[in-house]
Amino acid sequence: MYPKEVEKLLPRVQKPGRYVGGELNSTVKDRADVDVRFAFCFPDTYEIGMSHLGIKILYGAMNQVPYFWCERVFAPWTDMEQLMRENHIPLYALESGDPLTAFDFIGFTLQYELSYTNILNMLDLAGIPLRSEDRPELFNLVVAGGPCACNPEPLADFFDLFFLGDGEEVDLEVMELYRRCKRENKSKKEFLRLAAQIEGVYVPSLYQVEYHEDGTVKSYTPTDGAPATVKKRNMMDLDHTYYPESFPVPMIEVVFDRISVEVLRGCIRGCRFCQAGFLYRPFREKSIDAIDRQCRALCESTGYDEISLASLSTSDYGELFALIDRLHTWTEPDKVSISLPSLRVDNFSPELMERINSVRKTGLTFAPEAGSQRMRDVINKNVTEEELLRTVETAFAEGWNRIKLYFMIGLPTETMEDVLAILELGKKVVDTYYAKKDRPGGRAVEVSLSAAAFVPKPFTPFQWFGQDSGEMLQEKQHNLRGANHSRRISISYHGAETSFLEAVFARGDRKLCRVLEAAFRAGQHFDGWDDCFDFDKWMRAFADCRIDPDFYATRQRPFDEVFPWDHLDYGIRKEFLQRECEKAYRGETTPNCREECSNCGAACFKGGICVEKRAHLV
Amino acid sequence: MKNVRIWFEKKGSARFISHLDLTRCMTRALRLSRLPVWYTQGFNPRVYMAFAMPLSLGAYGEKECMDIRLTEEVPLEDVARRLGERLPEGLPVRGAAEPVYRLEDAAWADYELFLEAGDPAGLMDKLQALLAQETIPVMKHTKKGEREMDIRPYFQGMEIHREEDGVSGRVRLPCSTAGSVNPALLLDALGQYTGEEPLVQITRKGLLTQDFSEFR
Ligand code: SF4
Numbered sequence: 001m002y003p004k005e006v007e008k009l010l011p012r013v014q015k016p017g018r019y020v021g022g023e024l025n026s027t028v029k030d031r032a033d034v035d036v037r038f039a040f041c042f043p044d045t046y047e048i049g050m051s052h053l054g055i056k057i058l059y060g061a062m063n064q065v066p067y068f069w070c071e072r073v074f075a076p077w078t079d080m081e082q083l084m085r086e087n088h089i090p091l092y093a094l095e096s097g098d099p100l101t102a103f104d105f106i107g108f109t110l111q112y113e114l115s116y117t118n119i120l121n122m123l124d125l126a127g128i129p130l131r132s133e134d135r136p137e138l139f140n141l142v143v144a145g146g147p148c149a150c151n152p153e154p155l156a157d158f159f160d161l162f163f164l165g166d167g168e169e170v171d172l173e174v175m176e177l178y179r180r181c182k183r184e185n186k187s188k189k190e191f192l193r194l195a196a197q198i199e200g201v202y203v204p205s206l207y208q209v210e211y212h213e214d215g216t217v218k219s220y221t222p223t224d225g226a227p228a229t230v231k232k233r234n235m236m237d238l239d240h241t242y243y244p245e246s247f248p249v250p251m252i253e254v255v256f257d258r259i260s261v262e263v264l265r266g267c268i269r270g271c272r273f274c275q276a277g278f279l280y281r282p283f284r285e286k287s288i289d290a291i292d293r294q295c296r297a298l299c300e301s302t303g304y305d306e307i308s309l310a311s312l313s314t315s316d317y318g319e320l321f322a323l324i325d326r327l328h329t330w331t332e333p334d335k336v337s338i339s340l341p342s343l344r345v346d347n348f349s350p351e352l353m354e355r356i357n358s359v360r361k362t363g364l365t366f367a368p369e370a371g372s373q374r375m376r377d378v379i380n381k382n383v384t385e386e387e388l389l390r391t392v393e394t395a396f397a398e399g400w401n402r403i404k405l406y407f408m409i410g411l412p413t414e415t416m417e418d419v420l421a422i423l424e425l426g427k428k429v430v431d432t433y434y435a436k437k438d439r440p441g442g443r444a445v446e447v448s449l450s451a452a453a454f455v456p457k458p459f460t461p462f463q464w465f466g467q468d469s470g471e472m473l474q475e476k477q478h479n480l481r482g483a484n485h486s487r488r489i490s491i492s493y494h495g496a497e498t499s500f501l502e503a504v505f506a507r508g509d510r511k512l513c514r515v516l517e518a519a520f521r522a523g524q525h526f527d528g529w530d531d532c533f534d535f536d537k538w539m540r541a542f543a544d545c546r547i548d549p550d551f552y553a554t555r556q557r558p559f560d561e562v563f564p565w566d567h568l569d570y571g572i573r574k575e576f577l578q579r580e581c582e583k584a585y586r587g588e589t590t591p592n593c594r595e596e597c598s599n600c601g602a603a604c605f606k607g608g609i610c611v612e613k614r615a616h617l618v
Numbered sequence: 619m620k621n622v623r624i625w626f627e628k629k630g631s632a633r634f635i636s637h638l639d640l641t642r643c644m645t646r647a648l649r650l651s652r653l654p655v656w657y658t659q660g661f662n663p664r665v666y667m668a669f670a671m672p673l674s675l676g677a678y679g680e681k682e683c684m685d686i687r688l689t690e691e692v693p694l695e696d697v698a699r700r701l702g703e704r705l706p707e708g709l710p711v712r713g714a715a716e717p718v719y720r721l722e723d724a725a726w727a728d729y730e731l732f733l734e735a736g737d738p739a740g741l742m743d744k745l746q747a748l749l750a751q752e753t754i755p756v757m758k759h760t761k762k763g764e765r766e767m768d769i770r771p772y773f774q775g776m777e778i779h780r781e782e783d784g785v786s787g788r789v790r791l792p793c794s795t796a797g798s799v800n801p802a803l804l805l806d807a808l809g810q811y812t813g814e815e816p817l818v819q820i821t822r823k824g825l826l827t828q829d830f831s832e833f834r
Contacts, residue, residue, distance in 0.1 A: 001630070001631070002631070007817065008817040010634055010676065011675075011676050016634040016675065016676070017631075017634045017635045017636075017639065019634075020630075020631035020634050021631055022630055022631025022632065022706055022707055022708050023631075023706055024643075024646075024647075024704070024705070024706040249646065249706075251631070251632060251635045251639055251642075251643055251706060251708075252635055252636070252639050253638070253639060253642070257642070300650075301650075302646065302650075303645070303646030303647060303648075303649045303650040303704065304646065305649065335657075335663070
């Protein structure tokens with residue numbers, strides 16, 4: 001429920017339904033019955049946050065415990081924020097309407113770097129001091145998890161602790177510890193010292209950082225008994241890992257109005273640009289029984305008529321057809337459709353299309369990621385041109401006539417020729433359509449090529465790579481567009497400026513905390529939204545702090561450099577990443593985990609694909 | 619096949635969802651209720667639902683209704699209970715009944731307004747002065763753009779009362795597919811002519827037919 005004072009603001013904002021709560025299945029508890037209150041903050045709009053799977057899992061996991069209460073908080077859009085500030089209404093949680101200052105934990109999920117300013121803005125809007133050191137009490141602890149927690153250093157000064165890896169258990173353990181420390185009247189310092197002993201918990205204030213004169217990291221020194229390296233938490237048995245049976249069902253339309261059931265975690269592929277592909281190793285599958293049970297439970301509690309089988313690469317699920325057939329036994333009579341979040345070029349088939357009825361005949365999307373075979377070998381995207389053309393041929397034969405292809409530009413070793421190969425590939429797709437004899441009467445083919453600027457990320461083989469400069473990226477984009485004379489092909493870009501900023505923060509260190517704060521003070525937030533992003537203001541913030549953003553984004557780093565995330569352990573060994581990087585520069589590919597193990601290090605978690613028998617070895 | 623009219627309230631958080639969002643909520647709740655609802659035929663079957671006049675965003679609806687069709691006989695109390703159990707708290711079901719009138723027979727609506735004020739007497743004077751004007755032209759936003767409209771004929775008979783913490787009023791306004799008058803127009807006029815922008819609660823008490831009988 002929202003606070004009463006909000007009532008008079010609601011008629012004056014867009015989409016007031018974002019700010020009122022009261023959804024079916026939202027959890028409201030009696031304040032007197034709970035010991036620990038957790039405000040789960042998503043640093044973006046309600047519609048985006050409510051489409052996110054992680055929040056639903058952790059919300060359910062925490063609320064299952066009678067003495068914990070987890071509530072939801074989203075970033076108010078600029079119109080609402082302005083009214084809240086004018087009327088001195090602090091940021092509040094949707095279930096109780098209580099301000100964030102009433103919570104024991106204020107937890108953020110770190111999904112993308114461009115949401116960092118929103119985090120500071122939300123804390124400020126709640127009246128909570130930004131810096132950890134300015135919050136001396138054991139209360140209002142500011143914590144975070146999510147993929148960007150793999151290098152949380154640009155946020156280190158603001159947060160009390162970070163969760164690394166899978167959160168289902170470690171979040172609860174930290175809350176239990178807090179509950180005990182509260183009862184025993186322990187100080188925040190004592191609590192943090194104890195928390196740092198839990199696997200998957202990183203307390204940045206317990207590490208002293210020294211830098212070389214050139215600004216690179218010299219060393220991280222743990223204090224107060226904190227471990228030298230912090231290992232991520234890994235849930236190995238997904239069948240027995242908590243999964244919610246219900247979640248709050250938004251009353252207003254959100255980005256994904258459907259059920260998501262995670263079918264596997266991790267990825268076998270090893271695409272060298274993809275951070276998630278490394279962070280979530282090893283590849284682990286849920287059983288068909290567990291997925292079926294979870295899908296049924298969620299349909300029973302939400303009323304949705306679409307299930308998305310979620311994961312990084314759902315078509316790699318070992319028994320996909322068997323799974324879908326099992327679900328169909330009840331989804332068909334119940335008029336529930338099944339969808340896959342993404343399709344792979346190399347297993348798109350009429351059989352699969354027949355089984356998933358929700359793919360609309362209008363548009364199909366594939367991600368070859370690079371235009372030339374050489375480039376695809378460099379990034380280890382093991383898709384060939386023939387496979388792609390065969391796939392689109394199938395799609396055309398099945399009645400599709402709009403194809404969208406995703407690419408990246410600015411990849412390591414890329415030449416202008418590689419960039420132009422994107423267009424060549426697009427043309428071949430168009431030709432494939434017209435080579436077909438039985439195409440549906442008179443319809444024209446539409447091929448859209450989307451080219452995003454590549455952002456090098458930690459824990460990938462390209463973590464040493466200096467991102468292309470803005471000028472270089474623009475030149476590449478310019479040439480690509482200039483070379484296109486086909487009306488059947490359209491080309492779109494994803495901003496070079498936002499990618500630059502992402503690159504800075506993805507591989508940044510603690511010196512960036514000041515820049516982030518300066519940018520936020522200058523009014524930057526919702527940087528992921530074109531109408532809010534202001535590159536010049538950002539550059540001024542860097543200049544004011546005397547920090548050179550190119551040091552983080554475009555500088556090629558030597559292999560022996562110590563990184564700000566080297567003391568965080570995701571199982572993947574740095575030597576493996578270096579080996580992969582060297583292979584990339586030689587244009588050599590690496591087989592996927594199902595074909596062969598490449599000894600990345602993730603076998604230390606002792607499960608999943610790393611311990612499975614491979615067919616050809618038996 | 620049987621037509622059933624569901625009566626419900628739209629209150630609390632649910633006041634802030636649009637009509638389209640309301641239909642989505644109802645669809646999900648009907649699916650959850652497992653009632654034998656009739657689906658529209660065709661390529662994309664959906665749960666059949668029809669509403670009387672949509673309520674504007676933010677207003678409290680005391681007696682809203684929606685028609686559904688059932689393919690099997692279900693006692694009406696069960697229909698109401700099973701659907702009610704599956705709706706969010708802002709959409710409580712008040713009953714289910716056989717429709718008496720056709721949906722398009724709705725012609726009028728009764729509204730109650732409550733305007734919060736620190737100085738109820740002052741607000742009362744201003745409202746009275748406003749309603750005493752010979753004409754009350756306001757700008758009305760329509761699909762075709764802005765249009766000036768005199769709202770006096772609609773509001774002249776409005777009863778207003780001074781309360782402890784504000785002013786309350788009751789008014790009956792046209793509400794049909796042929797044309798409706800939104801009670802919020804009075805507040806636009808109040809802002810425009812007196813500068814007052816009080817916190818307002820609008821309640822739609824119920825619908826009436828052309829001859830002012832209760833819409834059932
Ligand atoms: S250890 Fe081998 S099988 Fe396991 S994730 Fe790494 S490369 Fe794949």
